[in-house]
Amino acid sequence: MSNTLYQLVYYSRNEVSGNEASFEAEVSAILEASRRNNDPAGITGALLFNGGVFAQVLEGPLEAVEATFERIQQDERHGDVSLLALEPIAHRSFPNWAMGFVGRSAENAERFSQIGIASGFDPASLGSHKVHAILKELTMDEERAAA
Numbered sequence: 001m002s003n004t005l006y007q008l009v010y011y012s013r014n015e016v017s018g019n020e021a022s023f024e025a026e027v028s029a030i031l032e033a034s035r036r037n038n039d040p041a042g043i044t045g046a047l048l049f050n051g052g053v054f055a056q057v058l059e060g061p062l063e064a065v066e067a068t069f070e071r072i073q074q075d076e077r078h079g080d081v082s083l084l085a086l087e088p089i090a091h092r093s094f095p096n097w098a099m100g101f102v103g104r105s106a107e108n109a110e111r112f113s114q115i116g117i118a119s120g121f122d123p124a125s126l127g128s129h130k131v132h133a134i135l136k137e138l139t140m141d142e143e144r145a146a147a
């Protein structure tokens, strides 16, 4: 088995219906499953939610990234899953995150606006490098805040 690390970037449309509380409960369940599954599989990454859209970076060994993405694509909590990139990487961008999450909240509102995604987050037009950069910046903010 190759040791090469791969990084996958995709975005999708939220399909969770109901109010904010039910959405939050679904996100908690997603993160709980992610952290349980990703760590043993050697997967790290980050998940962003804004404006009805998810964007996620998954990184790890190719087989594990593909198997995880396969599972995620079947999930009915989102739809129109669109792959932006799958490429080999030299280093992990999110080594400390089994799955970091950044969603819209009062605390995050300012950060989102600083990087120009306060409203209308459109990963299709941003492209994989910009989506990656946004997630990296937001999770680094979280790391600094937690330090």
Ligand SMILES: Cc1cc2nc3c(=O)[nH]c(=O)nc-3n(C[C@H](O)[C@H](O)[C@H](O)COP(=O)(O)O)c2cc1C
Pocket: 030, 033, 034, 035, 036, 037, 038, 047, 054, 056, 068, 071, 072, 073, 074, 075, 077, 078, 099
């Ligand atoms: C936007 C989104 C992101 C997800 N990310 C992950 C992930 O990184 N890892 C993971 O194992 N499951 C992820 N899931 C959940 C999977 O689709 C699936 O429900 C879960 O892996 C099932 O795990 P279980 O069989 O251990 O309960 C995600 C789901 C959604 C909707």
